[in-house]
Amino acid sequence: MTVVDLGFAPGSWSQVAIDLVRPGLGRVVGVDIIPVAPPKGVNALQGDFLSRDTQERVRELLKDENAGRVHRHELIKEENNTDPSYLDQDLSKLDLNMTGKAHRDKCIDVILSDMSAPWELASGYHHRSISNPYHRLMNTSGNKFKDHAGSMDLCRSALYFAFDTLRVGGNFVCKFYQGAEDKQFEKQLKSLFSKVHRDKPESSRSESKEAFFIGIQRLSSAEQDRVFDEGG
Incomplete structure (x- = not known):
């Protein structure tokens, strides 16, 4: 699952989103004109979203299905996870199905704009x-x-x-x-x-x-x- 948080500073919505989608299985990308450190696990891009260049940077990042994700093995080491939950399995299946040009272009599940x-x-x-x-x-x-x-x-x-x-x-x-x-x-x-x-x-x-x-x-x-x- 992919979530994009526009105007994410100071990061409250991004924090909730990353907790829900689980890093490694989902990803959250925050965009803001203000330079600010994102919550752990969240990718951040600084720029004016009204600029085409900024929007293109977001698109280019999202075209790579692995970009913005924390690798699964890193999460296991940090959290001592065992077997994935049914929610984790469903999210994995969703991401695995995101193939082909149409899916690469339309790859966002939730857009938040604050x-x-x-x-x-x-x-x-x-x-x-x-x-x-x-x-x-x-x-x-x-x-x-x-x-x-x-x-x-x-x-x-x-x-x-x-x-x-x-x-x-x-x-x-x-x-x-x-x-x-x-x-x-x-x-x-x-x-x-x-x-x-x-x-x-x-x-x-x-x-x-x-x-x-x-x-x-x-x-x-x-x-x-x-x-x-x-x-x-």
């Missing part, structure tokens, strides 16, 4: 509260229109990437800030996935516009023109 548009740097690096990227992890400006528009750009970028790389039956989770464009984006998701849910976490403040779209089971019949028809 990306937020970074603030513009203040003039002069003495403004450390804003210019330091580690202080910009929440990345909300207070301008609801700006936050919404920025999040929609990132969501659409993640969706284009998902269309090209997410296997049939794969799942997609995307953070966004609610606004005028999210209905159209939800319609696009419904053209690509069997089920689409909109969720606002209980931990999110009532006045916050933060929410998540969850796309379940990518459809085999989804057509690019229909999914990305902005006017329809």
Whole structure:
């Protein structure tokens, strides 16, 4: 199983993902514009995901089915594992079935996107509260229109990437800030996935516009023109 975590810093989602997929049987690749050490067992790529070069680096990494995996013998030595569980066996079968060009291109099982548009740097690096990227992890400006528009750009970028790389039956989770464009984006998701849910976490403040779209089971019949028809 392959999980890609977009905007993974500081690494909470990647940590949960690597615990679930088990290194050696699955792999987790985190991508973020912020340089940060990933959780143990997670592969990390630094770059702006809106850049085609960054997306191509992710694709090239994933084309190698062994890239990003901790070797099985290393896990046995570290954890003193004995016989693999039924879940381990199922995941192994899934990975062994990922052969052929179509599967190499569409080799991701889950895409997680927690990306937020970074603030513009203040003039002069003495403004450390804003210019330091580690202080910009929440990345909300207070301008609801700006936050919404920025999040929609990132969501659409993640969706284009998902269309090209997410296997049939794969799942997609995307953070966004609610606004005028999210209905159209939800319609696009419904053209690509069997089920689409909109969720606002209980931990999110009532006045916050933060929410998540969850796309379940990518459809085999989804057509690019229909999914990305902005006017329809």
